[in-house]
Amino acid sequence: xxxxxxxxxxxxxxIYALVAIGFTLLWQASxxxxxxxxxxxTVSAVLMFILVCLGVPFIWALLITVVIAAxxxxxxxxxxxxxxxxxxxxxxxxxxxIALSFLASNSVATFWSAQCRAFPQIFGMTPYxxxxxxxxxxxxxxxxxxxxxxxxxxxxxxxxxxxKAMQAVAQNREAAKVLGINISRVTTMVFVMNxxxxxxxxxxxxPVFMVRFDMGAQLGLKAFYSAAIGGFNQIRGALLGGFxxxxxxxFSSAYLSTEYREAFVLVVLIAVILIRKEGLLGTEER
Amino acid sequence: MANLTxxxxxxxxxxxxxxxxxxxxxxxxxxxxxxxHMYVATLIGIYxxxxxxxxxxxxxxxxxxxxxxxxxxxxxxTVALMTLNGYSFWLALPLGVLITFVAxxxxxxxxxxxxxxxxxxxxxxxxxxxxxxxSNEYEITGGFSGLPGxxxxxxxxxxxxxxxxxxxxxxAFLVLLTGIALWILNSRWGRAFKAIRxxxxxxxxxxxxxxxxxxxxxxxxxxxxxIAGGLLAPLMKFVDPTSFPVHESFWFLIMLIIGGSGRFxxxxxxxxxxxxxxxxxxxTQQLYFVIFAAITLLLLIFWPGGLTGLxxxxxxxxxxxxxxxxxx
Amino acid sequence: xxxxxxxVGLRKKFYQLEAVAGVDFEVREGEILGLIGPNGSGKTTxxxxxxxxxxxxxxxxxxxxxxxxxxxxNSIYQLGIGRTxxxxxxxxxxxxxxxxxxAIQESxxxxxxxxxxxDESKDEKKAIELLEFLNIIHLKxxxxxxxxxxxxxxxxxxxxxxxxxxxxxxxxxxxxVNATLGKEIAERLIELNRRGCSFLIIEHNMRVIMNLxxxxxxxxxxxxxxxxxxxxIQNDEQVLAAYFGG
Numbered sequence: 001x002x003x004x005x006x007x008x009x010x011x012x013x014x015i016y017a018l019v020a021i022g023f024t025l026l027w028q029a030s031x032x033x034x035x036x037x038x039x040x041x042t043v044s045a046v047l048m049f050i051l052v053c054l055g056v057p058f059i060w061a062l063l064i065t066v067v068i069a070a071x072x073x074x075x076x077x078x079x080x081x082x083x084x085x086x087x088x089x090x091x092x093x094x095x096x097x098i099a100l101s102f103l104a105s106n107s108v109a110t111f112w113s114a115q116c117r118a119f120p121q122i123f124g125m126t127p128y129x130x131x132x133x134x135x136x137x138x139x140x141x142x143x144x145x146x147x148x149x150x151x152x153x154x155x156x157x158x159x160x161x162x163x164k165a166m167q168a169v170a171q172n173r174e175a176a177k178v179l180g181i182n183i184s185r186v187t188t189m190v191f192v193m194n195x196x197x198x199x200x201x202x203x204x205x206x207p208v209f210m211v212r213f214d215m216g217a218q219l220g221l222k223a224f225y226s227a228a229i230g231g232f233n234q235i236r237g238a239l240l241g242g243f244x245x246x247x248x249x250x251f252s253s254a255y256l257s258t259e260y261r262e263a264f265v266l267v268v269l270i271a272v273i274l275i276r277k278e279g280l281l282g283t284e285e286r
Numbered sequence: 287m288a289n290l291t292x293x294x295x296x297x298x299x300x301x302x303x304x305x306x307x308x309x310x311x312x313x314x315x316x317x318x319x320x321x322x323h324m325y326v327a328t329l330i331g332i333y334x335x336x337x338x339x340x341x342x343x344x345x346x347x348x349x350x351x352x353x354x355x356x357x358x359x360x361x362x363x364t365v366a367l368m369t370l371n372g373y374s375f376w377l378a379l380p381l382g383v384l385i386t387f388v389a390x391x392x393x394x395x396x397x398x399x400x401x402x403x404x405x406x407x408x409x410x411x412x413x414x415x416x417x418x419x420x421s422n423e424y425e426i427t428g429g430f431s432g433l434p435g436x437x438x439x440x441x442x443x444x445x446x447x448x449x450x451x452x453x454x455x456x457x458a459f460l461v462l463l464t465g466i467a468l469w470i471l472n473s474r475w476g477r478a479f480k481a482i483r484x485x486x487x488x489x490x491x492x493x494x495x496x497x498x499x500x501x502x503x504x505x506x507x508x509x510x511x512x513i514a515g516g517l518l519a520p521l522m523k524f525v526d527p528t529s530f531p532v533h534e535s536f537w538f539l540i541m542l543i544i545g546g547s548g549r550f551x552x553x554x555x556x557x558x559x560x561x562x563x564x565x566x567x568x569x570t571q572q573l574y575f576v577i578f579a580a581i582t583l584l585l586l587i588f589w590p591g592g593l594t595g596l597x598x599x600x601x602x603x604x605x606x607x608x609x610x611x612x613x614x
Numbered sequence: 615x616x617x618x619x620x621x622v623g624l625r626k627k628f629y630q631l632e633a634v635a636g637v638d639f640e641v642r643e644g645e646i647l648g649l650i651g652p653n654g655s656g657k658t659t660x661x662x663x664x665x666x667x668x669x670x671x672x673x674x675x676x677x678x679x680x681x682x683x684x685x686x687x688n689s690i691y692q693l694g695i696g697r698t699x700x701x702x703x704x705x706x707x708x709x710x711x712x713x714x715x716x717a718i719q720e721s722x723x724x725x726x727x728x729x730x731x732x733d734e735s736k737d738e739k740k741a742i743e744l745l746e747f748l749n750i751i752h753l754k755x756x757x758x759x760x761x762x763x764x765x766x767x768x769x770x771x772x773x774x775x776x777x778x779x780x781x782x783x784x785x786x787x788x789x790x791v792n793a794t795l796g797k798e799i800a801e802r803l804i805e806l807n808r809r810g811c812s813f814l815i816i817e818h819n820m821r822v823i824m825n826l827x828x829x830x831x832x833x834x835x836x837x838x839x840x841x842x843x844x845x846x847i848q849n850d851e852q853v854l855a856a857y858f859g860g
Contacts, residue, residue, distance in 0.1 A: 033403040084587045089483075090402050091348050095539065096586045098352070098406075102536045103579035110572040171629060217532075221414070224407055259422045266411040270396050277400040283629070474719050474728035481705050481716050488703040490687040491665065492773065493720030502725075 003133050005250055011139035012208075013246020014146035018201045019223035020230070020238035021153060022194040027232050028170035029190040031090075032082055035097040038220015039104035040073045040195065042213060044202035046108055049119055049211050058122055062203060069199045074192035082191070083184070101217070109213035116210035123207070142204045149200055150239065153193075157235070162189055170233070222249070225265055229272045231282025240281055244268075306464075310457045314450045324449040328521055330561045331456040332514045337541045337553030338467055339510025344539075345548035346471065347503035348483035350402060352535045353393070353409030354511045356416040357386045359530030361515030363420065366433045366525045375439030379516045386512025390505030398500040405504070413532040420527035432526025436519050456517050463510060470506070471550070479503055483548070536579075543582045546592030555593045616678075618643045618781050618812045619664070619695075624673035626659050633659040634670070635836035641781065646803070646813040648827035650820075650847075652856055656836040657816045658700065661785055665697050666690045677781070692721055696774035697783040702766045706759035710750065710769055713758050714741035717773035744772045748802065764795045771799070781812045788819045800826055824848065832856070 019037060026034050034040075044065055051061035081100060085093045123141045127134040157163035168176040169186050177183060202216075209215050222245055230241025245265055253261040272280060317323035336354055343351050361382040368378035393412055397405040420427050427433065438447035439455070446455050470476060478499045481489040490496055519525050537560070545556020564574050585592060591599075619641040626634040634656045641647045649657050662668040664675050666687035675683045682690055705713050715737050723731060745751040748768045753761050758769060767787070774782055787803075788796050800822060807813060817823045823830065824844040832840040832847060834856040840847055847853055 033406075035406070081583065081587065088590070089348065091344070091350055092586060092590070094350055094403055094406060095344075095543065096583060098350075098536065098539060099543075099579050099582040099586065102533070102540070102575060103583060106572045106575035106579060110576050114572065218414075221407075221410060225411070228404065228407060259418055260415070262411065262418060263415045266408070266415055269411065270408065273400055273404060274396045470729065474731050477708075477712065477716055477719065478728070480708060484705040484707050485703055487667070487687075488705065489716075491667075491691055491697060491703070492717045493688045493691045493777070495686075495688050495720070495725070498725055 004135065005254055006247070007135050007139050007143070009247035009250035010243060011142040011146075011246070012250060013243035014143050014150075015201050015204050015242075016219070016223050016226045016245050017239045017242025018146050018149060018197055018204075019219065020226040020242045021150065021235055022197040022201075023223055023227045024232055024235060024238045025166070025190050026194055027227075029166055030082065030086070030187045033094050033097065034194070035094060035220070035224075036077075036101035036104055037194075037198065037223060038216035038218065039101045039108075040069070040198045040216065041202045041205065041219055042108055042211075042216030043073065043104055044069050044199040045119065045206040045211050045215065046112055046213075048199075048203065048206065049117060050112070052120055058120070062199070065202075066196055066199045069195040070192045072195075073198065074195035075188060078188050078191040082187070101220075105213050105217060112213070114213060116212035116215075119206035119211050121207050122203070138207055145200070145204060149197070153197070154235070156193075162186070166190060222265065225269050227279075229269055229279055231279030233278070233283060234281050237279050237281040241279065307461070310461070314453055318450055321449055324453055325521070326561065326565065328449075328453045328456050329518075330557055331453070331460050332517050332521065333538070333541065333557040333561060334553050335460055335463055335514040335517070336511045337538055337545070337557050338463065339507035339514070340538050340542050341507075341547065341550075341553050342467065342470070342479075342510070343504050343507035345542060345552060346476070346483060347479040347500060348402070348486075349398065349500055349504055350406040351409045351504060351507060352406050352532070352539070353412045353508070354538045355530045355532065355534035356409070356413040357389065357508045357511035358515030358518060358534075359416055359420060359525075359527075360386050360389060361512035362519040362525045362530070363427060363433075363515075364512075365516040365519045366436050367426070369437055369439075369520070370433060370435065375437075375520065376441075379513065382516040383509050383512050386515075387505050387509040390508030391501060393508075394501045394504045395497075398497055398504065409535070410532065413530075413535055417527055417531060420530070428526070430527060432524060432529075434524045436523045436525065438520045438523070452521065456521070459513065459517060463513065467510075468550070475499070475502065533575075540578050540582050542592075543585055544578070544592055546594030547590075549592070549594045549598075551594045552592055555597075559593065616643045617641065617676075618678055619814065620674075620676040621660070621664070622674045622676070624660065624663060624675065625671045626656075626663050626668060627671045632671075633836055634663065636673070637833065637836070637838050639831045639838060639841060641812055641814050642829075644807070644810060644812055645828040646807055646815065646826055648823040648830040648844075649814060649816045649833065650818070650823060650830060651833035651839075654835075655833040655856075657833055658785060659836075660833070661697065661783055661816065664690075665695060665783065688720065691777070691779075694777075694780040695783065696777065696779035696781070698767075698770045698774055698785055698787065700785045700789060702763070702770050704758045704766060704769060704773075706757075708758060709755050710745070710758050710761065711738065711741055711754040713769060714744065714772055714776055717776040721777050740776065741772075744775050747775075748772050749798070764791055767791060767795075768799070771802070775806070779811070781814065782806070784813065784815045784817075786816055786818065788817055788822050796822065 019041065023034060023037060026032050047065045047068060048061045051064060052058060077100070081096055082093065085096055123137040125137070127136050128140055157166060165181050165186050168179065168181055169183055173183065205219060223242070226241035226245045227238050228241070229244060230239065231237025248268060249261050249265055252264040256264065313327050314324065317327060336358060340351060340354050343349050364382035364385055365375065365378040368381065369375055393408055394405065397408040421430055438452055440446055446452050478494050481494060482496060482499055486496060522529070541556035541560045542552055544559055545554065546552035560578060589595065617640040621637055621639050624634055624637045625632065637660060651657055659668065663670045666685050669684055674681060677693060677695060682693065705716060708716065715734060718737050718740065719728065742751060742754065745754055748771065750765050750768050753765060758766065787799055791799065803813065803826065815827065827844060829842065830844055830847045831838060832853050839852045839856060840850045
C-alpha cells in the first residue's frame with residue numbers, strides 16, 4: 001500500500017513538475033505568469049480526444065495535437081496577447097492570461113461539451129506485478145515518460161544554441177540583448193516549447209481524470225503551487241515543487257482527509273513563502 | 287485633497303451625486319411592480335459593491351485578487367448562520383465584515399511580501415478551500431443543499447422584507463460604501479495606493495510602506511465583498527456553495543475591466559453592463575462567459591480604459607471639457 | 615568632522631558574479647563625494663545596497679553612526695537619505711504637484727492619521743517653494759509623464775528634496791541633460807551643499823565631477839582602486855589604466 005502511494009505520488013508529481021517547468025520557463029524568459037496553463041491542458045486533452053473519437057490512431061492524434069497546440073497555444077497566444085501587452089504593467093499580462101483561461105475553458109464547454117468523457121487508457125489496464133506489489137501501468141509509464149521529457153528539456157536547454165539563448169535571457173535580459181539575442185524570438189520559442197510540454201502532460205493526465213472543460217484548472221493551480229513552492233526561477237525548483245506537491249497531496253489524501261487535500265497544499269505554500277520567499281530552490285531576483 | 291477621482295468642482299460633484307441618487311430612486315418607480323426586475327436591480331447593487339472592493343485592490347493598488355467570490359461567500363454564510371440561529375442581521379453583518387477583513391489580512395500578509403502573482407495564487411487557492419468548506423461541513427453549512435429560509439432584516443421595527451424595501455436597504459449600503467470609498471481614495475491613502483500601482487519601487491523610495499498599504503487595499507476590498515455577500519444572503523433567502531464557485535471571482539474581474547479598472551465609475555458601469563446584457567440576449571451561461579472573456583481580452587489589448595475610458599474620451603472630445611492647462 | 619555615511623566591507627553577489635567585491639569608504643558630513651568608474655564597476659549596485667533595494671551579501675552600511683544595512687528602503691528614506699535613479703523614476707500618471715506631495719506624505723504622521731489628513735496646504739506650500747527653486751513651477755498641474763525629460767529630472771530632484779534629506783545620492787544626474795540644464799542642476803547642488811546637505815554622486819561626465827566634488831572614489835570591477843581629491847585622481851595611474859586600458 002505504502003509503495004503504491006509513493007509511486008502514485010511520484011507519478012502525479014511528475015506531471016505537476018512537467019507543467020510547472022513550462023511555467024518557470026515562461027516566467028524566466030518573459031516574466032509572464034500564465035494563468036491559462038491549466039486550460040491549455042484541457043484544450044490539448046480535448047483535441048486529442050476528438051481526434052481519437054474520429055478514429056485517428058493515437059500516436060497521430062498526439063502529433064497533430066502537438067502541432068496545433070504549438071501554433072495556437074504557443075505562437076498565436078504569444079503574438080496576439082502577450083506581445084502587445086509586454087510593455088504594460090505586470091498586472092495587465094496576468095489579468096490577460098486570467099481572461100484567456102476563462103475564455104478557453106468556457107469555449108470548450110460551449111463549443112464542444114460541458115460533460116465529462118472518459119479518455120482511452122493508452123497504456124493498457126493490466127497492472128505490472130513486482131512480487132507481491134501491483135503497480136498501475138498508468139503510473140509506471142507516466143513516470144518513465146515524464147522523466148524522459150524532463151531530461152530531454154534539460155538537454156535542450158544545456159546543450160543546444162537556442163537553449164543557451166534561453167538561459168541567457170533568463171539570467172540577464174539586458175546582457176542578452178547586448179549579445180545580440182532576439183528576446184522576442186526566444187520568448188516565442190519558449191511559448192511553443194511550453195505548448196508541447198503541456199500536450200504531453202495532457203496525454204499523461206487525461207486517462208486518470210475525466211476529460212472535461214474544467215479538468216485543467218485544478219491541475220494548473222497545482223502546477224502553479226509547485227512552481228511557487230519550489231522556486232519560480234529555476235527548473236529544479238519546478239521539479240522539486242512538483243514532486244513535493246504530488247507526494248503531499250497523495251499522502252494527505254490517503255491518511256488525513258481526501259476532501260481537504262487542497263487545503264494542505266495551500267498551507268504548505270503559505271508556509272514556504274513565509275520562510276523563504278523565493279521558494280525552496282529559487283534564487284533572489286534582480 | 288488628493289484628487290484621485292478626478293478634479294471636480296463642487297457643482298460637478300453635486301450633480302454626479304444627484305444623478306446617482308435619482309437613478310437609484312427611479313428604479314423602483316419604473317420596475318417596482320415586477321419582482322424579478324427588482325431582484326436583478328438589487329443584485330446589481332450588490333455586485334457593484336463587490337466590484338468597488340475589487341477596484342480598490344486591483345484598479346487602484348494593482349494587486350490581483352481572485353478571491354472575491356470567496357469573501358462574498360464568507361460574508362453570506364456568516365449572515366445566514368447567525369440570522370438562522372436567531373441573531374439580528376445587524377449583529378451578523380458587522381461580524382461578517384470583520385471576518386472577511388481579518389481573512390484578507392491573514393491571506394495578504396504572506397502573499398503581499400512577494401511578487402504580484404502570489405496573491406492571485408493564494409486567493410485562488412483560498413477560493414477552492416472555502417468552496418470545499420461550504421460543501422463538506424454538512425452539519426454547519428448544510429453541505430450542497432445549502433441553508434434555506436434566510437430571513438430578511440428589519441430596521442428598528444421597520445420590516446424590510448418586501449422586495450422594494452430590501453432594494454432600498456441595499457441602495458443605502460451602496461451609497462454609504464460609495465461615500466467611504468471616495469473618502470479613502472481622496473485621502474493620502476488613495477495617493478499612496480496610486481503611487482504603488484504606478485511605480486512601487488519609487489513609492490518605497492519615498493517612504494511608502496508597501497506591505498501596509500497593499501494589505502489595507504486588499505483587506506478593505508475583501509471587506510467590501512464581505513458586506514456584499516452579507517446582503518446577498520437575505521436577498522436570495524438561501525445560500526449554497528454553488529453560489530460562490532471559484533470562477534465567480536473571474537466575473538468580478540471581467541466586470542471591472544469592462545467598466546474600466548482604476549476609474550471610480552468603472553465598477554458601476556461594469557456591473558450594470560455585465561448583468562444586464564444577458565437579460566436582453568438569449569444563450570447559455572457558458573456562451574456569455576466566452577463572449578465576455580473575449581471582450582475583456584480585446585479591451586485589455588486595445589482599450590484598457592474600459593467603457594468609462596470611452597465615455598471619458600467622448601466627453602472630452604465632444605463637449606470639450608477640461609482641456610489641458612498650460613500656463614506660464 | 616563626522617562621517618555621514620560609512621561603507622564597510624560591502625559585497626554583493628548575483629548568481630556567480632560579484633558586482634561589489636569588498637568596498638570601504640566614507641562620505642564626510644557636508645562634502646560632495648563623487649563615485650566614478652567604468653561601466654559595470656558596481657556603482658549602481660552599491661547605491662542599491664545602501665538604499666535597501668538590494669541586500670548586500672556581506673558588509674555594513676552606517677548612516678550617521680546607525681547601522682542601516684538590510685533596512686527597508688522606506689525606513690532608510692525616513693532616516694534622511696534621498697536618492698535619484700539613472701532612468702528617471704516618477705509616478706507617471708500623477709501631476710507634478712502630486713508627485714512632490716507623495717514624496718513627503720509618508721514622513722508625517724501615522725498610517726491612520728493619513729486617512730484623515732485633508733488639509734495639505736503646508737505641504738503644498740513647501741512643494742511650490744521647491745518647484746520655484748527648480749524653475750518648474752509652471753508645470754505643477756501637468757501630468758508628469760507629459761513633461762520633457764529634463765523637466766522630469768528636475769522633478770525627480772525636487773521629490774528628493776521634499777523631505778530635507780541630510781544625504782542625497784544622485785545616480786548620473788547629468789545623463790541625457792543638455793549643457794544649460796546641466797549648469798542649472800550643478801548650481802542648485804552647490805547651493806544645497808552650502809545649506810548643509812551632503813552628496814554622493816555617480817557620474818560619467820568628468821568635467822562635472824572634477825568641478826563639483828570635494829573628493830572622489832573610483833571603482834573598478836566592484837573594488838575601490840583609488841580615493842582622493844580631483845587632482846590626485848586625474849593623475850592616478852590605476853585610474854587611467856582602468857578607463858583606457860593598458
